[in-house]
Amino acid sequence: MITVTFDGKNQPTTYPKIKTVLQLLNNLHLRVNDALIIRDGELLTPDRHLWPGDHITVRMVVSRG
DSSP: OEEEEEETOOOOOESSOBBBBBHHHHTTTOOOOGGEEETTTTTTTOBOOOOOOOOEEEEEEEOOO
16 A cells, blocks of 8 residues: 655545556556655656555646746
8 A cells, every 4th residue: 555645735645556656647647747756755757666555745846937
């Protein structure tokens, strides 16, 4: 089970069957460049594996132009 916290929100969400960052992004209906995926202070690329017990932070990327 993966625990996901969105930056700026207090309630974490759990996902039982997510294995990779790309699967997480797809499940959240996000594209690769829409958000930063962070585990223990490390940015993760879409090909990285997620493990049961991981605590992931999703930080949305906003362009201000």
